[in-house]
Amino acid sequence: MRVTNSMLSNTMLLNINRNMGGINRLYNQISTAKKIQVPSDDPITSARALKFRSNVSDNAQYQRNVSQGMAWMNVTEGAYNNVIDIIKSIKDRCLEAANGTLEAADRQAVAAQLAQLAKQLGTEMNVSYAGRYVFSGFRTNEPPMFDVQTDKSYRVTQDFGAYDIERTRFYQKLSADGVPETGRTDMIKLAYSLPSQAQNLILVDGAGNTITATPTSASAPDAYDSESLASGSANLITETGEIVLSSLDSPNITSLSVTYDKTGFMPGEPNPIVYFKCSELDSLGAVIKTYNMDGHDIMYEFSANTDLKINSLGYSTFTDKLYAELRNLGLLMENIPLSSQRQLQDKYRALGYAGAELEDAANRQMAEEKAVLSTVLHDRFNNMLSVCDSHLAIISREHTDLGARMNRLELVLTRLEQDESSYKELMSDNEDVDMMEAIMLKSSAEAAYQASLKAGANIVQMTLSNFI
Template identity: 30%
Template sequence: MRITNKIIQNNSLNNINTNKQLEDTLSTMLSSNKKIARPSDDPIIALRSLRLRTSVNQVTQYVEKNVEDAKSWLTVTEKAIDTLSEIITDVRKQYVKGTSDTLKPEDRTIITDNLEALAAEIYNTGNADFAGRSVFAGYRTDTTITFQKQESINYEITEKFDDVTVDSIKYVNQGADENSTFETDIVRIRLSYDKIDNLESLSLTSRISSGTYTVVTKSSSESPDPYQTVISHDNENYAVFVPETGELLLSKKMADSTDDIADCSVTYNRSKWAKGELRPEHYFNCTATDPVTHEVKEYKSHGGEIQYNIGVNQSLRINTTADECFTHNIVRDLQDVIEAIKDVNDIEERIKTLKDKYDELSETDVTGREALQKEIDAANKAYTFLNNKMHSLFSKSITKADKYLDKNNVALTDCGTRSKRLELIENRLDTQLESLKELKSENEDADLAETAIQMKSAEYSYNASLMATSKILQETLLNYI
């Protein structure tokens, strides 16, 4: 094959371009610190790089956003539950003070004021939020657990009791004389709300022998009052519903045959709501009817656990629902105590008034004095009953407060356990992220020292090819003619 100058020239140019391309490639690697500039440079590296970058972005999302959000949510929740525990502890301290036998009227007034102030704070704690989302409201994060203002919304609430043990209360009948003044135990089922409009339905599953029972609604202002009414029907399967207090009073016969009620369901309506009261939709199956638009909304109880994705195929529950710690009974028990204190204060005031009237009567008014003395004796007897009831209620309330604290501690421990688990997952994700970044760097990043040496070598090769080509092309056929 005849080698011409043109062939030599083309081959030399091709070699020069090859060396120049290598130098350009190495220069790009050195300036970008990447092994490839485009996928076609090395499809294997490009494909592996795409996979690693996806993994890095995914884990970064978990570490920097999901985990951080979950940590903040759990922190807010823990602080709120801890605050609730402190409030219940303060309530318990007031109960302990109330057990003292040396309480004066002014002492009871102080205890009442303190309990009312604490009652107002209990549920406000449950309105804690994270980034505008209510942390105890389940899926309904746009709604606080309490009403923020006085509202008139008609709720039809179905309250279910499972394995209910009925509650016994002391009733003191204040008669005109000592014989008609007495105390007795009345069994009740207390609903979560008072000031109820009307009772829609009541369903009891129990061991009532006859299988039937009578339920009547009676206002506390009626005469005879609901308590006297249910006492008068002790030999029947009879119940009295008191709308003002939200109590279902059971006759003695009905109470005896309904020990440990297997199931109880009560449906009732309530339309007036004060600021700070718990919203029913966070606790019960209910419907709410807007008084203006008449729009009806249906709610299901226990609005759900919020799960955060904190890893590949791994999630963690971050929320605690209101029913786990902010229960209705906390304040309902507190209201019972305040009412018992009020009853004692009222009877003391009545005794004082009667004694003042007695002192004002003339000593010659024997009949009037005897009548007043009977009333004073009856009032003193009622005072003894009511005072004993109050002290007994204080003692029982201490035990109940301890149970609420235990329930609260369970919720707090559960929240702390999830925080600890989140911490362990975060540590693992940090390690995983570092490993992925290292693999990504090994796959994509160029070795600067090696690349610099290769580039210098390519530069020498390029210069050598230029020198060789220039010498070869200097000699032509004309030099020999």
């Protein structure tokens, strides 16, 4: 083949150009520290780079979610610890009260302590994280316990089971100086006291039978006497929100649904829209909105399609039942009528007793009253103890569940952190330049470039004409 000068210079230019292209590519890589600048530099690497980037980015989001979820669950856990402590204190109080014979002042003190502890429970239920009540499900703007008085009206439905029927003894004293009576009372406790004009009170048992409840004052004769109630009827104690069932009905009741309207709530009372199925009513009693607490699990996304529940609900922690027990026990303690020494002396003096006989008769009745009271209180406090125990069991279960979820979240976080570093490593392997290698390559490319310049310059200069 004939070789001409233009061939030499074309080839030289082509080679120099290729060398420059190589240096340019290496320079780009070194100065950006990335193997590729545009997808067409290496489509496979670029597709992988996008994949890894989105993995890293998703991972960062999941980690943000974990820290949000952790913070929320820490707040919840703190509340649980406090609630457990409080319930234990309640138990201690009840234990003391059940075993001793309490004087009036002691009863007042126990009542005050229980009220205080109930209030503390309410405060624990109202803990918030970043301005959101953690025990309210999705209704994070609604405190589980009202913190201010409200005039709203709600139609509340409360469901009771057979185990919610407290079978205990009542204490009744029909006159100031009369002998107290006691007897069987089977009752359930509503979350709220209902005024006598309580409207729309409907009780339906599990078999579909309606029970008619008559509003009754706590002090009315036989208000608490289950045995005096006919089947299908019940008494609503308006001051306390207790419903006394007929002893004919109570053994057969498997469940009981109670619906009632309640207007106006005091601070510390449970918020019906966080606790119950309820409807908000307007001033004419028409339903505006209906709420229920089904499906209020707040779940955060901690990896693709893995959602974990982070919240716990107030109604399964400090239940309305416990609230009602505490409130009613407090009310009971505050309002136990015992005859005073003077009343008894007046009574027996009027009956013609005098001197030592008078003293005897008065003391005898006093002892009798105290004995009755003691039996009733013993029953009540024991009941309260078992309520506390069953709540502690529930709360421990919830607490354990929460702890398990927190553990799981920590594991998730560990895995996310591991994933992050491995994704970042993959990403770096894929798209980052190995500097040492690149600089070495650049040096050898520079050497090749210089050599091609030098050799080319020498060769193209020479022709035969130089020697003629």
